[in-house]
Amino acid sequence: MKQQNELEKIMFHPTGSDLKPYEWMMRPTRQREWIDDKGIFLWLAFFFSEIGAGLYFVSLFYEYRAGIVLGWLITLILGGLIHVLYLGNPLRAWRMIMKPKTSELSRGIWIIGVFAALGFLQIITSGGFNMVFNCIMGILCLLIISHGFATMNVIRALPAWSSTMVLPLSLISGIWVGSQLLQMMFVLGGSSALASGMEVWSEAFFLIYLLCILLYVWGTFHANEIGKTSIDVQLNGELSKIFYAGVGGLGLVLPAVLTLIMWGGDTHGFLIFLRLVFVLAGDLAIRYTIMKSAVYKPLI
């Protein structure tokens, strides 16, 4: 009996969903490679690249060297390293620069390479904060922030990822999280006036972030049947708990309450810290639900 169970485990689907080989892609089928098992690395890599580049981007406006150093390190060490860990053959990662004409992944590697080199120059040179350099770095940051979702966005087979709102959502969330990180750095550095001044950013970006999430859900739901299925998985299916608690509760409601308390620049260090924690958790949750809920159209 035990042996029979083992055989069933081998022959049938690992989720134990009783999916037989002849039922493959007969129903909307969830993508697994970029989120399940080792795919979790990719979720974290996209997240760290985004928040690192977001912090770098916002720091440019304040010409705040500590912010750009931390942003540069998060993007390259956490984002870059975790990306490489995900690969089946990490030692061959250099090959990914070969096809920038067609592959979004390849383009991303080039952008990260240029960002690493120019960012390093900006950090070590005393006159690094001139307008031209800032503009170039700003554009590179925006490209890195959106790189993860852009890689997903070009996959036409998955409507939950190829939705029009995926890229704007990614950009806004990167800047929103980056601004929160910088505000916390200002609090820790004793620059409470700058932290209070940044509250205007927080109020504006929070509202745009909320709007982007609503538009993403609405747009994907109305895109086609498969998009509808993906949103259904997020709102009513296996991901509903993560969506409501993570995206809704931690990512939107609690930051909204804290933003209202600090409305008009009346900031408090602990509240800024709390909001940062919630925003990070919310951002991880929205990324997870989008990556996990993408489904393929059945073949027949």
Added chain:
Amino acid sequence: MPRWGMVIDVKRCIACWGCTIACKEEHFLPPRVFFNRVLIGETGKFPTSSKLIYPILCNHCTDAACVEACPTGATYIREDGIVVVDDDKCVGCRACLVSCPYQQRTYYDQKVKEREYYPGQGKTEMELIGEKLYPLKVGTVIKCNFCSERVDEGLKKGLTPGTDDVATPACVIACPVGARVFGDLSDPESEVSRLIMEKKGKQLRKEFGTEPAVYYID
């Protein structure tokens, strides 16, 4: 240069899974890895419902999403239209796998390599021979290659793929009812071109826009 393609007659197919097994034997595929599947479904409602039987495999698309997505050039289209993976170049990013709307690729990792057909009893002699004869590289993506080894060897010997068994994909020669036909799509006189024209061959999910080289007739 030929453009290899396949025509599958879904009316002839009896869902015997001969193609699935022949393919697994040809490529020594481990448990739960399939380059060929036979999908069985239904359409309509009783009493007018009908059964659908669709043998599926990699479509070797002309505008292949997997080729576009591959960042290293490991997945490429040969001159004869066959989409193959160069496992020396594959980094295992699985962008091709996620991009394929037909989901006809498999990531071959250590866990898959270690699977046994008789769990807990060690690998059979056949499985061990397979690892030597048809070594798959861990950390790469694998897929149907239209049995390109057979096609290439056959052409070297002056044989015609699709006509001579030795030069034809294993799934085609294994089919007991002749539901599969392999041949040159660029030759208007070939059997595959004739069947596509006469029986109005259709590509699976044409709306994906990838221009598959596998056609279905009924």
